[in-house]
Amino acid sequence: MKRLVVILCVLLLQFALGGSGQCRGTLRVAASEFPPSVIFDDDGTVRGYDALFLGRLAEGLNLRLKIEHYPFQRALRLLQTGEVDAMLGVQYRPEREQFAYYLDPPYVTEATTAFYVLTGKENLIRKYEDLYGLTVGTSIGVKYFPRFDNDPRLRKEPVRGGKMNFLRLLAGRVDAVAMDDVGGDYRVWEFGLTDKVCKAKYMSSEPQNVYLVLSRRSRFMPQREEIQEVLAQLLRTGVREQCMLEHIDQEAALAGRMPPNLIRAGNRHLKTGIVPPPDEPEGRGHKAPPLSLPPVCP
Missing domain, CATH: 3.40.190.10 (Periplasmic binding protein-like II)
Structure with missing residues (x-):
């Protein structure tokens, strides 16, 4: 029942924003690897609960999604030039406001x-x-x-x-x-x-507030209020927590088991909203093939 309410809320919000089911473009998001939030496999697969959450956000905006793997500092440079539209896992720094628009609310606190x-x-x-x-x-x-x-x-x-x-x-x-x-x-x-x-x-x-940020050079800047509204709605209705549970299920299926301490940690963070990637998570020093999620766009 709760899942149905969440889906209905997102669909109603999508309708209110003028979404007609037609794709509005591709949102390119830069991210550094930080398991279990974002995991880049060697074959190019992108996993993790925040990868799932970004997919839900893209659905709510009628956008395709590409998650691209970069070390943190390089991702910031690409955000500055507008070569990516958004970046995951960014803490507030006054100097970054020149090129980054902080989407409110933060998804980690x-x-x-x-x-x-x-x-x-x-x-x-x-x-x-x-x-x-x-x-x-x-x-x-x-x-x-x-x-x-x-x-x-x-x-x-x-x-x-x-x-x-x-x-x-x-x-x-x-x-x-x-x-x-x-x-x-x-x-x-x-x-x-x-x-x-x-x-x-x-x-x-x-x-500690951690944000999804939008490049001020992104073509989606005019839609920043819409993006914030969908983001806030998803966080309010517990969609990120659902993504955490989905990820735990997926990992258990992949590995055939899931350690009890991770399950306990996941349940604890479901209650508190705490699962924080640090400001500058480690990168592998190379870019992995992007994750493409076209759940709404044809």
Whole structure:
């Protein structure tokens, strides 16, 4: 019944915006990989709950969708030149307003940073102060939370990829790995480390708005109010949460199983709306073939 209400709301909104079922063009969205939000497979398949959510947004606007894989900084440059229409996973920075229009509301409002340690050492970090004296693996360019980011007394060693951090943890080169808790849980499962790596007791939750932004050079700028209205309606009616559940089902089908901690994390975030990609998620350094979703357009 709830799903039917959501679909009806979107269809009514689509009608109110003048949607007649005719395709209004292709929306090109740049995104960096951040499992389980956005996942780019080697064969060009794009998965993840926010990939699904962008598909629902495109449906509501009668648009085709292409999700293209770029490292974060390159995606920003393409947004600036208008070579892509939109970008996923952007935090507010005043200087970015010159070329990026922040679509309101943000689709994420809070971030939780976890610290991953070797199994059996979960009590190594029970409070923030326990980080002092430890070597913490981080990712280049990623923002975590202000106290951690700006603390000169911490010993942080950044690398480009999340997998490298976990390899360094296993080798004893770092004492802990800092990562978003849902993304981190997914990585631990993906890399087959569930029996070797766990989360420390201490985690930090901070307010953090993450936006879908529109290039000010995009041909869709005149429709920005329509896009915001559809986006707000989808968020209000729980469509993003539905996409999370769909993604969990898809991953379970692909892998034949889904680790209980990821299911619990998904359920927790369904209630809180928290599943935050960081401001500058890691990229593979290359562009994957785009995801094309023409659910409405012929």
